Amino acid sequence: EVQLVESGEGLVQPGSSMKLSCVASGFTFSNYGMNWIRQAPKKGLEWIALIYYDSSSKYYADSVKGRFTISRDNSKNTLYLEMNSLRSEDTAMYYCAKFPFDYWGQGVMVTVSS
């Protein structure tokens, strides 16, 4: 059974940093691209980053480019999202999803507020 389990949720102040993790199981993690997608409260889905299966390419939404970094450790079946210079508008549920969106984690809530 495919599982994606995110962790790292919490409340942080504007300008601070946070790192999310997503542990994968039930499929060969190192063979697939992975995404981070977020959903602000009561809003729609927003894709924010993708990393190729071998980390050779990474893509970002303009809203997070230069502040967020996607990475992965295939030896640990783990996907990461390092978030810096957090803003109130980054408050959202963050999901990891296997490409092409066929499996999703349960999501973790990130709240940026003073």
Add this chain to the structure above:
Amino acid sequence: DVVMTQTPPSLSVAIGQSVSISCKSSQSLVYSDGKTYLHWLLQSPGQSPKLLIYQVSNLGSGVPDRFSGTGSQKDFTLKISRVEAEDLGVYYCVQATHFPLTFGSGTKLEIK
């Protein structure tokens, strides 16, 4: 960026009826490999999204064949035949042909 325009924003249907949701893109979604990376997702209340249809018309794993997808280039449709109570939620189209990947704004399906 590719803009994905989904209509209608909401629907209210009776059990057993059929319904269609439209998704139009601002650019062709045909990739250089000839494939079209347009997918449909359902987010049931309080749940993570689930893949229904991938590459326009292919059923996701475990998805009932009451769901079907059609379309090409810039114009796509999701059809649900014989709506059931479990189909309620928000439906999203998403394109994965061009970066940044972009989602439609969603269509909320309610059951009468």
